[in-house]
Amino acid sequence: MEATKNAAAEEKKCLIWDREHEAMPRPQLAELQLKRLRETVERCYERVPFYKEKMDALGVLPGDIRTLQDVSKLPFTTKYDLRENYPYQMFAEPMKKIVRLHASSGTTGKPVVAGYTAKDLDTWAELIARVLTSGGVTDEDIVHNAYGYGLFTGGMGFHYGAERVGATIVPVSGGLTKRQVMLWRDFGATVLTSTPSYSLVLAEQAAEMGLEAARDLNLRVGFFGAEPWTLEMKEEIEQKLNIEAFDTYGLTELIGPGVSSECPYHNGLHINEDHFLVETIDPDSGEVLPPGQPGEMVLTSLTKEAFPVLRFRTRDRTIILQQPCACGRTTARMRRVTGRTDDMLIIRGVNVFPSQIESVILSIPGLEPQYVIVVDRGSTHMDDFEVLVECTEELLKQEEAALSAVQERLGRELYQALGINARSKVVKPKTLQRSEGKAKRVVDMRDLNH
Structure with a gap:
């Protein structure tokens, strides 16, 4: 059995867009990284007052960066720093050279504003070309792009990357879900790009329209990111849409999507290390x-x-792997993001991550991957914790006892996974609000009420 599995693994077709850099020998890559790091540090010191002030306070000069390890001498940058310098103070070029602006959602304050020169946009298109090629996309594909267009980086990032590969791009953006499914069928889309949560909304709509992915759609692969998602959700997407799902990673503060992506071996996301230097740190120290x-x-x-x-402190929790990959790339890989250090909920003194809850939900037959976590503080000033989950149409048609049994099982398994009791409530299908972009899974009323 193991020999058969290994033989199948050997047969995987691995396309590489930029073999010179993606498969560069590690010593040569390190030399290139150091050269580019030193140039970047000098640029920051000379052109961005924030960095000059921070480096001067630490007693660090650009000339002190002699090895890659010397990056640890440099100051951290946080989302708070970027917001404090809103909108343009972090830019190292005058506005006349800035040809595009993007920004984060800004749901917790001022947005982070990202500026791009013409060369930056060219780099970005190349990085997304790498992402798409790693999943086997070529100029013969039709890419249905359901990432949001506008200030959000996802839509336009994948748009120009698909054009760079030579694929046909369908710039749909989010929303009008029924129309999107019609376009899948009529335009013959082979590739889907969207947030993982929205892909399941689309799959749900396709089923309502009587479409079977394997029979009625040409979709082959999908590229998903912009929010943490579990392996269980990946399996759900693959099963419902009859595709191979690829995890992608990026963030507005670095460039948008294109920082890293999976290859067909799905053993971590290859980081584009010739463009991004990666470290992992203890989040506390x-x-x-x-x-x-x-x-x-x-x-x-x-x-x-x-x-x-x-x-830049991403707040994303991961593990960096440096072992060689069978796909031929030499770049380090990051394990899929399991959550953020700042999305952790502390409930009655226990650390709880939404990804833990999602894993439990997706392991129980009869439940849909549509859920909301509500945290509040009751009259006793103790944390009150409720998980609302939609059931399937099939479960709803069964007797009340079947629904009660699933709800009880959900409560038991949440307790086993989290170590604390959570009130769990199974609700009817289509009850919870759908998202056309990043899903809002947590409603923490504690901050609103106190």
């Missing part, structure tokens, strides 16, 4: 951790002109 240890990922841009960033 800031101490740099060796590869292979779980920690918070920190990224430094190496090629950005308009908006270079030093040691």
